[in-house]
Amino acid sequence: MAELMGKEIRCVAFDFGGVLAYFITRETVEKMAKLAQVPYEEFNRSVWAHRYELDLGEHPYHQYWGNVLRGCSSPVPLEKIEKELTHLDVTGFSRMNQKMLNWVKNLQENSYRTIIISNMSPETYQELVKEQPWLDSFDEAIISGLIKINKPDPRIYEAAIRKAGVEPSQILFLDDVERNIEGAKKMGIRAHLFSDTDALFAELEANYPTLPRQGLNDIDLPTSKDI
Secondary structure, X not given: OHHHHHHHOOEEEEOOEOOOEOOOOHHHHHHHHHHHOOOHHHHHHHXXXXXXXXXXXXXXXXXXXXXXXXXXXXXXXXXXXXXXXXXXXXXXOOOEOHHHHHHHHHHHHOOOEEEEEEOOXXXXXXXXXXXXXXXXXXOEEEEHHHHOOOOOOHHHHHHHHHHHOOOHHHEEEEEOOHHHHHHHHHOOOEEEEOOOHHHHHXXXXXXXXXXXXXXXXXOOOOEOOOO
């Protein structure tokens, strides 16, 4: 059965932050909180309370940061720190997991479809992919802010299935958020909760043995773009 599962997979889909790239660190968010002159806990709560609308493409960064600063009662005027907040946010999500990128390239070289399914604002996406050679390893990118649909809305998975050009059961989706995994499964997609490359390697070896795994056990040297 495991052998059959591996043969059936024709497309591997990836979340971005937390899978292809490392998640933004507490240290980076603490720098933002310092700029806003508020405690980390209050700033961090406000950052994520307003993220949905940013990722959905309803609010540009300017409006998002205004909401965040009001939400944490920052005394600092938006215009004084908006540019730096945006820089920290984008660079915070630009530390790529090189093992994952190596694996994606290997998958594509072995004729597997590779796509991104990510909750991300258009502005963030445009900055992250600017002049980045790793983007060539992906056949498609389904970005929530560009289509106005956030995971785990079923419609974003429907869009991914159309772009993948294969049956839902032939897609393996990796995400670091449980609700996104469950949303994909409801659409018939095979989904795995991602934690790290070692655990992923073991999962593939056990359940998808015919999928290439080269790259996942390489030396991991996270990269970051200077934006």
